[in-house]
Amino acid sequence: MSTDTHAAGQVAAEQALSRLHRITSSGELDFEQRVDAILRLGAEHFGLPIAIFSKIDDETYEVQQAIHPEDALKPGMSFELENTYCSHVVKANDVRGFHHVADSEIQTHPCYKNFALEAYLGAPIIADGVRFGTLNFSSPEPTRPFTGQDIELVRLFAAWVGNEIARRRDLRELEVARTELERLATTDPLTGLYNRRYMENCLTKELERAKRYGKSLIIGLLDFDDFKELNDNYGHTTGDAALRLFAKVSSDMMRETDVIARWGDEEFLILMPETGAAGALKYLQRLSDRVRESDFQAEDARVELTMSIGLGIAEADDTLDSLVSRADIAMYEAKQAGRNVTKLQNDR
Secondary structure (H helix, E strand, O other), rough: OOOOHEEEEEEEEHHHHHHHHHHOOOOOOOOOHHHHHHHHHHHHHOOOEEEEEEEEEEEEEEEEEEEOOOOOOOOOEEEEEOOOOOHHHHOOOOOEEEEEEHHHHOOHHHHHHOOOOOOEHHHEEEEEEEEEEEEEEEEEEEEOOHHHHHHHHHHHHHHHHHHHHHHHHHHHHHHHHHHHEEEHHHHHHOOEEEEEHHHHHHHHHHHEEEEEHOEEEEEEEEEEOHHHEEEHHHHHHHHHHHEEEEEEEHHHHHHOOEEEOOOOOOEEEEEOOOOHHHHHHHHHHHHHHHHOOOOOOEOOEOOOOOOEEEEOOOOOOHHHHHHHHHHHHHHHHHHOOOOOOOOEEEOO
């Protein structure tokens, strides 16, 4: 290689590195856009117009993104790995390049027979130490022999993609973990319903909204009848099963605007925004009937589960405590009235 050619190659490589830095550090491009820009940069720099970002699972090669002069490659297209030049990258676990396949040791390769690609340069993409796929460039025409700078440049392209895949995976895992922590902080572990702390926050906000916009707000406090006897006679496992049954029935019947939470041991609170008293009474009676009519078994015998329910209607000067207190009074009156009763309490 002449001095001038070497110098020109050095300048081109430095320009490619500068463009790579701008692409990878851009805050305006998302991951797919940056990969697309890297594919176009490599295709231009290496003189190889076909550029592919692939994922490899076992022996399957799948296109994730691609640049093709005739738009012949689409994401999701898959090939047997052995029928692609990338099989050599996988075997070597390193960069492989062939500038003139017809005059190389892979001239009998299926990829050459099927697609007549004369030039290829590819690198493995490694994410968190595990092979993800390849970044590769090819052409139906032979090209100049690849230089050490070319090898290092395509390796650098692939390394950035691998690191970014790993980073995005870590972010997704962190988001999953954060979501799970939030769920655990707001959810009752036995029933899967919201817990009291979440309901208190939710009810406080809904009270403020109801006052601000003059909207109606009703809560229902539901308590299993004779729950202590159920636990004493059949054990706490049966009691837990009854609580989970209520959670399933109430979740199945829940309307879009309702919020249901486990309020106490065998006590539940249902928040019903913009619901009238008649509608709330009808809805909660249906829920109570559905629980009572369920086929709940304990020691091979059906046990009828009933609930006492108290309703409270929010007033303009209500606090969380005052509203819940009135619903609690109504629920106590329901129990005094013989249980399996729904009562509305709104007196001061």
